[in-house]
Amino acid sequence: MTAITGVETVVVNASLRNWVFVKVTTDEPGLIGWGEATLEWKARAVVGAVADLAELVVGEDPERIEYLWQLMYRGQFFQGGAVTMSALSGIDQALWDIAGKKRGVPAWQLLGGRVRDTVTMYDHLGGGDSSIVYGAATQEGFAESAIHSIDEGFTALKILAVPMGAGLATGSQIRAASEVMGAVREAVGPDIQIMVDLHGRTTAAAALQYGRALAEYDPWFFEEPCQPGNPATMASIARALPFPVATGERLTEIQQFRDHLAVGACAVLQPDVCHVGGPTALKKIAAIAESWHVPLAPHNPLGPIATMVNQHMGFSTPNFLIQEVMRGDVPWRDEVVSGTLPIVRGKVTIPDKPGWGLDVDETAAARHPYEPEPVVEIGAEDGFLNDW
Ligand SMILES: [Mg+2]
Structure with missing residues (x-):
């Protein structure tokens, strides 16, 4: 059985937003998966949520995708929410990447x-x-x-x-x-x-x-x-x-x-x-x-x-x-x-x-480290706030 050995995040600041990439590593040499869990203005929270979910999946078989999805959704008492679901999304995407690479087929297949x-x-x-x-x-x-x-x-x-x-x-x-x-x-x-x-x-x-x-x-x-x-x-x-x-x-x-x-x-x-x-x-x-x-x-x-x-x-x-x-x-x-x-x-x-057919250059990514997203001015004319 292939086993997940780690779940890491790579944060790349891309002007208005930080891309949160998720890298799932396995014990098979060269077999890794990539996903994206970007959630603007919550990048650091998502990084933390990925670390929380990693506790559940490290050591597991990355090909049990549905099981691991359910484990990540149900395995911690508070289910759902934008931060957790974005973290789960990034890991899930990485598992599909691994599944495709292991079989030598594109994920759409x-x-x-x-x-x-x-x-x-x-x-x-x-x-x-x-x-x-x-x-x-x-x-x-x-x-x-x-x-x-x-x-x-x-x-x-x-x-x-x-x-x-x-x-x-x-x-x-x-x-x-x-x-x-x-x-x-x-x-x-x-x-x-x-x-x-x-x-x-x-x-x-x-x-x-x-x-x-x-x-x-x-x-x-x-x-x-x-x-x-x-x-x-x-x-x-x-x-x-x-x-x-x-x-x-x-x-x-x-x-x-x-x-x-x-x-x-x-x-x-x-x-x-x-x-x-x-x-x-x-x-x-x-x-x-x-x-x-x-x-x-x-x-x-x-x-x-x-x-x-x-x-x-x-x-x-x-x-x-x-x-x-x-x-x-x-x-x-x-x-x-x-x-x-x-x-x-x-x-x-x-x-x-x-x-997915993608390669991530982590050295290039490191040239654009996390920066807080810009604060959006949503003040209304009367001193209260607008939805933006
Ligand atoms: Mg829209």
Whole structure:
């Protein structure tokens, strides 16, 4: 039997976020697995949670993936939560990497086999410029970024067009969002899918205000039109808007996805393979979504391991729609992680290397050690706070 000998973390500071890579070592020479457990603003907590979970799995057979998942979920009294589920996700991903490498097959082969030849990616433009987290992005910044993306061949992109605010949107806020969305639509033309991420900044009522204003620009979907975790509220928005609602990036457990789907809270589900418990859990969530005829657009603004894991899921999951990627965060991605798939005209083609097919250069990673993520200014005009 192969045995797990260690579970380590490698933290890489990549500008706005710290990538938390998880390395599982075994007693077979050269057989190691990599996963990603990135959880922004909680990197040190996740590192600690990985160490806690390692206590359970060191000495175990890395190929007992489902058993080890259950052990890590049930084996400590307090189950779930974003920190624990992200740590579990990173370890679970590393076990699938080991399973593929041991058999000499790509992970997608073990996750159901090839259901499609290419995976379509969409570009996350953030705010179009660095000021988005402050809610002050410009039309010009968005339009320029959008043109850059479609020139590269992307056919779908996402923007944060809606500013932070209080319970109801003001006229000037609605005009600002309309002008941004209108500028991007005018820049890209009618055939590009534009997703609008409301980031949970809005109440249900405010989301409908923005929905009425932006409908003429044909959003592909509204993402997180209210804070996560309230299926009934999300469903009320989904019923009222004339275009689809997407959500799920901040849900971490299978029951939460079931509860959203059961009330029709969304038309598109966005689980994050680094927060839900890795591929083992994502396959189950995808199956539940399939039972409601809901496709997946997995959340992924994270690092290169997360992106590759998501792509393998896309190649092997039937109800997959499109895959998010955030590029342009740091220019040295390929120095730290090699073997990633080139995005050509907005698509990637199926990989053939064993496991995830990635190599991590730990020396290069060490050049970018942990730094605290930037503090986001969420103060409201009246001295209180916004959701960001
Ligand atoms: Mg989002």
